[in-house]
Amino acid sequence: MSQEKIITIYDIAEKLSLSPSTISRGLQNHAAVNAVTKKKIFDTANEMGYRFNTFARNLRSRKTNTIGVIVPRLNSYFISAMLAGIEKELNGSGYNMLISQSLELQEKEAEYAETMMHNRVDGLIVALAANTTSLDHFQPFFKHHIPLLFADRGIAGNEYTKVVIDNFRAGYEAAFHLAEQGCTRIAHITGNTIRDVYSERRDGYQQALKDKGLSFDESLVFETDLTEISTMKVMNRILKMEVLPDGLFVSNDFCAAIGLKTLKQAGLRIPEDIAIVGFNNDATSRITEPALSTVNYPGQEMGEVVARRLINQLNASNPSEPETLVLKSELIVRSSSLKGGV
Amino acid sequence: MSQEKIITIYDIAEKLSLSPSTISRGLQNHAAVNAVTKKKIFDTANEMGYRFNTFARNLRSRKTNTIGVIVPRLNSYFISAMLAGIEKELNGSGYNMLISQSLELQEKEAEYAETMMHNRVDGLIVALAANTTSLDHFQPFFKHHIPLLFADRGIAGNEYTKVVIDNFRAGYEAAFHLAEQGCTRIAHITGNTIRDVYSERRDGYQQALKDKGLSFDESLVFETDLTEISTMKVMNRILKMEVLPDGLFVSNDFCAAIGLKTLKQAGLRIPEDIAIVGFNNDATSRITEPALSTVNYPGQEMGEVVARRLINQLNASNPSEPETLVLKSELIVRSSSLKGGV
Numbered sequence: 001m002s003q004e005k006i007i008t009i010y011d012i013a014e015k016l017s018l019s020p021s022t023i024s025r026g027l028q029n030h031a032a033v034n035a036v037t038k039k040k041i042f043d044t045a046n047e048m049g050y051r052f053n054t055f056a057r058n059l060r061s062r063k064t065n066t067i068g069v070i071v072p073r074l075n076s077y078f079i080s081a082m083l084a085g086i087e088k089e090l091n092g093s094g095y096n097m098l099i100s101q102s103l104e105l106q107e108k109e110a111e112y113a114e115t116m117m118h119n120r121v122d123g124l125i126v127a128l129a130a131n132t133t134s135l136d137h138f139q140p141f142f143k144h145h146i147p148l149l150f151a152d153r154g155i156a157g158n159e160y161t162k163v164v165i166d167n168f169r170a171g172y173e174a175a176f177h178l179a180e181q182g183c184t185r186i187a188h189i190t191g192n193t194i195r196d197v198y199s200e201r202r203d204g205y206q207q208a209l210k211d212k213g214l215s216f217d218e219s220l221v222f223e224t225d226l227t228e229i230s231t232m233k234v235m236n237r238i239l240k241m242e243v244l245p246d247g248l249f250v251s252n253d254f255c256a257a258i259g260l261k262t263l264k265q266a267g268l269r270i271p272e273d274i275a276i277v278g279f280n281n282d283a284t285s286r287i288t289e290p291a292l293s294t295v296n297y298p299g300q301e302m303g304e305v306v307a308r309r310l311i312n313q314l315n316a317s318n319p320s321e322p323e324t325l326v327l328k329s330e331l332i333v334r335s336s337s338l339k340g341g342v
Numbered sequence: 343m344s345q346e347k348i349i350t351i352y353d354i355a356e357k358l359s360l361s362p363s364t365i366s367r368g369l370q371n372h373a374a375v376n377a378v379t380k381k382k383i384f385d386t387a388n389e390m391g392y393r394f395n396t397f398a399r400n401l402r403s404r405k406t407n408t409i410g411v412i413v414p415r416l417n418s419y420f421i422s423a424m425l426a427g428i429e430k431e432l433n434g435s436g437y438n439m440l441i442s443q444s445l446e447l448q449e450k451e452a453e454y455a456e457t458m459m460h461n462r463v464d465g466l467i468v469a470l471a472a473n474t475t476s477l478d479h480f481q482p483f484f485k486h487h488i489p490l491l492f493a494d495r496g497i498a499g500n501e502y503t504k505v506v507i508d509n510f511r512a513g514y515e516a517a518f519h520l521a522e523q524g525c526t527r528i529a530h531i532t533g534n535t536i537r538d539v540y541s542e543r544r545d546g547y548q549q550a551l552k553d554k555g556l557s558f559d560e561s562l563v564f565e566t567d568l569t570e571i572s573t574m575k576v577m578n579r580i581l582k583m584e585v586l587p588d589g590l591f592v593s594n595d596f597c598a599a600i601g602l603k604t605l606k607q608a609g610l611r612i613p614e615d616i617a618i619v620g621f622n623n624d625a626t627s628r629i630t631e632p633a634l635s636t637v638n639y640p641g642q643e644m645g646e647v648v649a650r651r652l653i654n655q656l657n658a659s660n661p662s663e664p665e666t667l668v669l670k671s672e673l674i675v676r677s678s679s680l681k682g683g684v
Contacts, residue, residue: 049482049485049486066440066461073426074422074425074426074429075419075422075423075425075426075642076422077417077419079422080416080417080418080421080422081417083416083417083441084415084416084417084443087416087441087442087443088443091442091454091457096440096442096457096461097440097441097442098408098438098439098440099425099429099439099441100429100433100438100439101426101429101430112433115433115438119408119438140391143391144391228625228628254625254629257629258628258629261629261631264631283570283596283626284625284626284629286570286600287596287599287600287603287626287629287630288629289603289606289631299417300417
């Protein structure tokens, strides 16, 4: 492709009848160049279309001011809220954001981790793919002390810094609430329980049943990929049961909304026949009729917190200890689960 | 922060008892180094944790393999679908994606354009902010022949390459359909009409009214920021009208869903009293009751097409002519607008 001439400091020097070294110093804001000259240099550089070389400067400083972010998928309400929070904090602090999506696959996640490494990101924020079981592909980051923080979907234990909500408690509260409303046969639809976000919600649900004296029935727990199609399939299975559940806790508002509508179309009343609680407090949850009870899950805040924590770590003179930051989530009770005076 | 020693080619050379220049050539896959030695060099480099310097290599080649993307906001269903499409194509072709959100402000858009320029992106994909009226902030890209493509929200005319849908036609079809269902007083809620996506939909709506012999009533067109709050405000104004509209065309499914629910709660029947058509074919449109008629708006495809077009442009030996690529959108009729035998 035809290229316009690249403007160099020599061109600016010629134009201003100054030495190239003065131009170079001026552009680097060197103390030896006076303010008036500096302004003239900057103005002329801009006029001529000089391309300030952040890229080369970064190379010299071994910093790229770029943060890598690997998420399971971009087109998710929760993820996009989280990215909005990350972007806000990073750009506010002069960092850029390289984004990749693993499409829920460990293999792709590993590939992108390598790309991020070779692009010399200063740090990495990761929400793990559904089937990631090992962190081997992040070893180069650990080895070179490049900060890697997990957002939402991390790995069990205290070895790594992560920003999460208390998923066990959130699941517990959702199921406990349904039991308090008089439900005795509470079904649960969840995602891949390799990921702690889903296994912990399920464990919380199970503990709540126990604490309320309800029996736990394995056949009422459905582990799915949380898509519209798999939710429809689960609804078909539920509707064929001899004894229907009278409560339903779904780990995602969109699937809860699909479930709610399907059950209504089958002639069931919500919440009278089946009370429903979703998860995330998506915009979706305010559109269903009745409005969906849900767990408020602060995606934007989670993004802001993890980005701020990463920036602090990059600015710190000492290595930071791993830390688990737990954000507040809360059950929001709406009409889909309020049976009234039961 | 304490840093592990950075591994250089000299360390690898020492370990393998080879000359540094052999290591350098081997890592660059030079023909002068035989395959067995190359493999040994690569394996040792990996073992020792040598960080392949894509970054420095890119500097030499004047290419960064990085594409900048500036969108109005990240947390939008449509935008995240588009980003998913862009990411898929770019990563599939070895490009990385730097993302910023303008938060619908020209000022922020300009700031991020400058950052992208200084980070030496190979190309830029932009969906303009709501209030952007000038493209001055993109001049450095035009001047240096760095490809800049618009996705969805471009600027009128044929001067720049953009990937869009035919918004005039989509608006026309939506309003024409409502008129065909017997609606005679059709209201329209739209976004900032500085952006052609919204002004063209409105123009199409207006033309359809004309073609169906309906009068155009300025007071039935509501220009908003398409948020939940502004939609509620419009609903309050509509509900106070002496003669209610009997049709409603909303430029966004989420706002259409909010409107639908609000009108139902006020005792109106959908579609009998007011028929509704949304825009985007968001997941939301399948959750409302009745299901929402809408315009299918291919976000993911739009992202894939604009990214592919950009990659082709980067690989082309000649400058590409500006081009407007129009993707197919289509009206999807569901229960919210089907009045039956009217």
